Amino acid sequence: MRSGPRSHCPISYLLDLFGDSWSLLLMRDLILNGKRRYKDLLESEEGIATNILADRLSRLEKQGIVTKRRDPGNKRQYLYAPTAKGLDLIPLMLEMIQWSASHDPDTTASRGFLRRLKADREGLIAEIRERAEPAQ
Amino acid sequence: MRSGPRSHCPISYLLDLFGDSWSLLLMRDLILNGKRRYKDLLESEEGIATNILADRLSRLEKQGIVTKRRDPGNKRQYLYAPTAKGLDLIPLMLEMIQWSASHDPDTTASRGFLRRLKADREGLIAEIRERAEPAQ
Numbered sequence: 001m002r003s004g005p006r007s008h009c010p011i012s013y014l015l016d017l018f019g020d021s022w023s024l025l026l027m028r029d030l031i032l033n034g035k036r037r038y039k040d041l042l043e044s045e046e047g048i049a050t051n052i053l054a055d056r057l058s059r060l061e062k063q064g065i066v067t068k069r070r071d072p073g074n075k076r077q078y079l080y081a082p083t084a085k086g087l088d089l090i091p092l093m094l095e096m097i098q099w100s101a102s103h104d105p106d107t108t109a110s111r112g113f114l115r116r117l118k119a120d121r122e123g124l125i126a127e128i129r130e131r132a133e134p135a136q
Numbered sequence: 137m138r139s140g141p142r143s144h145c146p147i148s149y150l151l152d153l154f155g156d157s158w159s160l161l162l163m164r165d166l167i168l169n170g171k172r173r174y175k176d177l178l179e180s181e182e183g184i185a186t187n188i189l190a191d192r193l194s195r196l197e198k199q200g201i202v203t204k205r206r207d208p209g210n211k212r213q214y215l216y217a218p219t220a221k222g223l224d225l226i227p228l229m230l231e232m233i234q235w236s237a238s239h240d241p242d243t244t245a246s247r248g249f250l251r252r253l254k255a256d257r258e259g260l261i262a263e264i265r266e267r268a269e270p271a272q
Contacts, residue, residue, distance in 0.1 A: 005240075006181075006182040006183070007181045007182050007244070008240060008242045008243055008244045009164070009181060009182075009244055010232060010233040010234075010235075010236035010237050010240065010243050010244065010245040011160065011161065011164045011168075011229060011232050011233060011236070012161055012164075012181075012182055013236040013240045013243065014232045014235060014236045015157040015160055015161065015232075016157070019155070019156070019157030020155070020157075021151040021152070021155030021156075024147065024151055025147065025148055025151065028145070028147045028148075032147075045142075045143045045145060045148075046142040046143050046145075046148055047142070085239055088235055088238060088239070089235060091231045091234070091235075092228065092231035092232060092235055093147060095227045095228040095231050096146060096147050096150045096151075096228060097146040097147060098146075098227070099146075099150055099224055099225060099227075099228055100146035100147070100149040100150045101146050102224060103221050103224070104141075104144060104146065104149045106144045107144055107146050107149065108143070108144045108145055108146065109146040
């Protein structure tokens with residue numbers, strides 16, 4: 001990944017930040033699956049390697065998309081959470097889900113979720129946002 | 137890029153198809169910028185290399201996202217166009233634009249476009265879709 005963006009075209013800009021494909025999967029785990037701990041993030045179905053996970057988390061932290069803080073319950077552990085900038089990815093993720101659900105015959109997207117998405121997009125976004133909001 | 141998807145999680149599925157970041161930029165040029173010819177696609181601001189362009193186009197064609205046909209006006213040239221599956225990416229691209237416009241201070245997204253997107257998302261999607269529809 002290069003240091004600066006290739007261009008400030010808004011599509012290119014986002015792809016430069018997330019174009020490595022692991023970063024957006026981590027945001028999925030943080031936002032939609034509520035994962036907060038390194039070891040839980042390591043256990044995604046897609047099998048991320050630990051060095052890639054550490055690199056992507058630190059990159060996302062530098063970009064202001066993820067925060068890292070000590071776990072109050074276990075001082076040797078960290079908790080990762082999406083920032084406001086990270087949470088703003090929810091509508092984009094929902095569009096990704098909708099597109100894949102329409103075109104992947106083996107999709108794991110649940111019918112209930114897709115129904116809800118169709119019937120009450122804004123309500124669903126608000127709900128996911130609230131659930132994913134970092135605890136204060 | 138591996139041969140099969142890493143998982144059928146709908147987010148992972150899309151990232152496997154477009155996660156190399158050039159593919160979605162090509163879809164931007166085909167859908168939002170109306171490019172149809174190889175040499176025009178080669179001239180994107182981000183500077184794609186010709187071997188990568190050829191590879192990504194052939195991959196998108198295999199995935200049923202892009203069609204390739206001979207240019208009736210110049211039999212030695214091809215015209216590339218998004219399929220229905222490709223055009224279904226429009227809402228996702230609009231979310232990418234919105235996110236980057238909110239978080240990139242140097243964004244090139246125009247205020248007029250963003251205003252329109254906010255005020256009349258569905259109308260804008262229909263208009264882009266109509267403009268990008270492959271000529272019959």
